Amino acid sequence: MNYGSIRYIIGCILKVEALLMLLPMAAAVIYRERSGLAFVVCALLCLGVGTLLSLKKPKKTTYYAKEGYISVALGWIVMSIMGCLPFVFSGEIPSFVDAVFEIISGFTTTGASILPDVEAMSRCMLLWRSFSHWVGGMGVLVFILAILPLAGGEHNLQLMKAESPGPSVSKLVPKLRATAITLYKIYLGMTIIMLILLIIGRMPVFDALCITFGTAGTGGFGVLNSSMGSYSPYLQVVTTVFMMLFGVNFSFYFLILYRKAKDAFSMEEVRWYFAIYFSAVFLMTASLTVQGGGILHNFHHAAFQAASVMTTTGYSTTDFNLWPSFSKAILLTLMFIGACAGSTGGGIKVSRVIIYMKSVKKEMAALIHPRSVKVTKLEGKVVDDTMLRSVFAFLSAYLVIFVVSLLVVSLDGFDLETNFSAVAATFNNIGPGLGAVGPVSNFSAYSVLSKLVLSLDMLIGRLEIFPILLLFAPSTWKK
Template structure:
């Protein structure tokens, strides 16, 4: 275990977090808010700790998969703890666990909240709360790799540990160039959404916070009713961009370099868009009697389907009041999630595609015992290692999910609330049903249950294994 390199990277992340906090400080200056001093204090703390940890560059810069997973997990934990301090120092969130819950929910792009009245909070706190979504959407370590190359040739282990999906590759030979391309695409789409929202006469502050929530597929907003009070135009804009941020960024890169044929070959995108289309049509038909016209039904159905499958968590209505079929579809979409290589959460469409093809292959083998045809995606054979990793991921997922539901049941809340609370946090969605529905929050859970859900949010964002590996004693041995 290369402890010195891990410590050095953690120090660099602290410095990056300090830089990010300059933005809420600027917001505090613009709106003349006293809460801004909290960010200044934490900035100085991050810079001090970061300087101590990076004072001496490690001579050995080589790290492998184990170090990559440990580094990513520790970075996210450390980043969340320090990111929670402004809430506590400003006094806008009182409890330590509550502040940590809100911050982890932000960085992991979950959007689950313990707050019942966000409109009473200061602008700088609301900005930081939403900005954590944007930071966590693409991943802070991907950003670090984009601006600060570490060398050693093993940077890909960090990117693979932090990026969502069954597998992560490099667009171009150098990891730094890949990270820069990812963030370049991310920033451009973010700016485009801000411009569309401004065109719909949304105030700049609200446009920025809404875009941060959409880009990171997070869901924190600046209004208590989320998006229900905004115009139909703004709701349609956010619907479209939620879907766009749920698409594998490999597709955007291929479009950028004009390899259109390869871009349109992505099977995962076809399944992703197909699932959205079918779900929207069914939900629209199911809820049309609840709204005055078909346009309203289609708009709300589209928004909620896009919000849930991309794990964003915004809402235009209280979908907990919808018919059972529509609610069932939304719960199913919680588990499906967005595409691999996107900012969305969930199990990922690609994993379900691989599983469906695995089942199909198994059935064909039962009928034709000599069938040795391999599973193919995008015209290429899927390696056995990828299929194995998908199966292992699902086993770990079911175990973490089941154990989490069991643990939070100590609060004696009903099964639907507990089940969807874990589904909403482990899949990084935000709202669930009943007691954790879109018009409710997670504040009623005990401190112990909130810690379980905090673990779920981190585990879901990091695809389980970077966090689980911390609990294995062999991880910390030198060899």
């Protein structure tokens, strides 16, 4: 185990986190909020600890998958602990467990909250919550790789693999740092375009900034208790479109950027992603129209909510707890499917769902024709045994963790719909669930134990399970 590199990377993460706190500090100065002093204290603390950890560069710069996973897992935990301190120091979220839950929900782009009244918070704290979505959306390690020449060279690919959502990660351009820079250029460009469109629609600049951060990171923290319900249809449509765009594999935009549009539009995962979305919207619109209301009105809310849930953003324009059971079942299904690999969205990922379905089809064909030789393909390439083993190991671990979490959370005595959707919403990084944790409710009623379990689920879900699990494996720490 290359402890020196792990220490150095965590130190870099803390220094970058101190830098990121300048934005809520600026908001505190603009709006003259004394709670902004908490960010000054926390930034100095992050900077001091980070400097101590990264003062001495590691002698051994080579590290592999194990070090990459451990660095990412520990980095996100440390970042979350330090990131929650402004809430605690300012007294706006006095409970440390609640503060940890809130900031983990932010960094993991979940959007689940323990706050009963969001509008009572100071603006600098609201901005920090939403900005944490933007930081966590693409990944803090990807951000660091883009701005800092970390020790490790091409071995830094292990960091990107451990942090980026989806079954596989590869370099888009020959050099890894150039890949990270390219990803952030695309990410920043889309963020700016959305911000401009929201301001054109007369959304207040502060609201537009927070909503854009939440949409880009597919997080979903709002600045109003009604989430997106109080904004105009135009603003809701813009948000719907960009939620879907940020749920697309960023390789698609890379190919468009480098004038390979034919390759981009031939991406199998992207086609499935939009096919699933529009099918869900059509079915929910039909279900809602049978219950009552105009078809265009129902289509508008179905399109928004399907995009919000499938991309794991978590905004809402209406209380979908009141929708027909069929529509709620579709939303619950979309929670598990999630967005594309290589996007800022969560969930199991569309690419894995495609592989699972094709694997079932292959096994059925083998039963009928035992001597036939069939291969599973994705994006025109054969899915090798290593990839198949990885995606099925992911599913096995996913189911075990989900069941264990559900059992623990059920100790609090809520109904099955609430508990099941609470675990689904946090594990898949969605945000609101159903029942007592629906879009007009929050997670504050859960016990300390349940909040800790759900916080761990958010981290496990965002980091694709294995980086966190490796922390608890005794073999990880053996020489």
